[in-house]
Amino acid sequence: MKKSALAPACAAALAVALLAPASMASADSGHNPVIVPGTPSVLAAVEGANSVDVAPDGTAYVTQFYANNAVKIAPGGAKTVLAQGGSGAAGAVSQRGGTVYLGQTDFDVRWGEQRPSVITAVAPNGTATRLADLETWLNTHGRDGANSYGFISLPAGCADQFQNDRFSMPPTRHGSDLSLPRASVATPQGLYVADFASNVVLRVGYDGTVSTVAVLPAQNPVVITAPAPSGWNIPDCAIGIKYVAPANPTGITMGPDGNLYVTTWAGATDGLSTTQGGIYRINPTTGAYTRIIGGLSNPTGISASPSGTLYVSEATGGTDGAGRISVVRVNAQIARPVVDFPAPQSIRFVRDKLYVTTSTSVQVVPLSYR
Numbered sequence: 001m002k003k004s005a006l007a008p009a010c011a012a013a014l015a016v017a018l019l020a021p022a023s024m025a026s027a028d029s030g031h032n033p034v035i036v037p038g039t040p041s042v043l044a045a046v047e048g049a050n051s052v053d054v055a056p057d058g059t060a061y062v063t064q065f066y067a068n069n070a071v072k073i074a075p076g077g078a079k080t081v082l083a084q085g086g087s088g089a090a091g092a093v094s095q096r097g098g099t100v101y102l103g104q105t106d107f108d109v110r111w112g113e114q115r116p117s118v119i120t121a122v123a124p125n126g127t128a129t130r131l132a133d134l135e136t137w138l139n140t141h142g143r144d145g146a147n148s149y150g151f152i153s154l155p156a157g158c159a160d161q162f163q164n165d166r167f168s169m170p171p172t173r174h175g176s177d178l179s180l181p182r183a184s185v186a187t188p189q190g191l192y193v194a195d196f197a198s199n200v201v202l203r204v205g206y207d208g209t210v211s212t213v214a215v216l217p218a219q220n221p222v223v224i225t226a227p228a229p230s231g232w233n234i235p236d237c238a239i240g241i242k243y244v245a246p247a248n249p250t251g252i253t254m255g256p257d258g259n260l261y262v263t264t265w266a267g268a269t270d271g272l273s274t275t276q277g278g279i280y281r282i283n284p285t286t287g288a289y290t291r292i293i294g295g296l297s298n299p300t301g302i303s304a305s306p307s308g309t310l311y312v313s314e315a316t317g318g319t320d321g322a323g324r325i326s327v328v329r330v331n332a333q334i335a336r337p338v339v340d341f342p343a344p345q346s347i348r349f350v351r352d353k354l355y356v357t358t359s360t361s362v363q364v365v366p367l368s369y370r
Contacts, residue, residue: 004119032197032329033369036113037339040356040363044077049357051301053094054350062362070102070122073362083120083128089180092193094188098124101131103181103193111245117179119191134195134202135179137288138209144199144246145175146211147218151241158237171235176246183251183301185260185347192284194262196248199250201262201282214287216247219266222276245276250299251346256308260284263299275317279310279328293328293335301346303354311354313344325354339365
């Protein structure tokens, strides 16, 4: 499987660029105070850091993507490895009541008959057990098979010029046969999981039962104006043709209004680095969804504050295109950049701090308001 900006990449130097305040207020109370990010500090070095969740006491839990495990990081930075993985990749992580929930996918057997994609529960005593088999549920109850992705109305013979292998984007495809639990959030109602590859949001009960909350739609067509990165084999005949991308959910959080908020990568997994990412608001009971924000630059994660402010990590964008953190105010329909932050992988807001993963570390950005 190709590595991209979504999976941990090489280290990047931190460059902070603060935005000038636009108004005056006091505290994150929902009254649109000016958010003033402080200087980030490294909580801990974690090679291949991916998703992150943080307990109220500041203990962080981080997945190591290619090591297929999770790391517990105490507020002082001491690290403990949880659920040592083996082959595969670790995506989602969340915690509740001392139990850590880890999304794992076995890529070593991905191209054979077996394709295990599971949620592993790690008890406070360190015992790891399989809580749910996502792959079986998706194979039995469906993924995004009703969605069609790819190029619209290719010229005659153009489809034949695409490379036909598992590592190149096809000219068209229907749904996905893969699963990658990329992000999750633990709530009193259960664990909600954003599956990047299957383009669905799942609910996993603490008893292991699985259900589908929502299947995210194919994205609006965009015109491909330049070749994709090397190796993705988009022939010249496809340049200038409209392309329909999958949603590819990357982050999930629950707002104080009881709705789920999900970031979507919107096709960059197909080799197209776009600014078509967005945020969906999903009713967890009915599955009804609305795309509330578009134009995000490859978003990788999202977290809600108690006031309902949404913080979003974007792998690209920013003043030099290397990455940034943006904010979406309560009931706002635009995302405003807050701070440049190279290649963030995931984000969590806890007690006026943003915990952000990069490919090599977990960093903490303190926030103040005025």
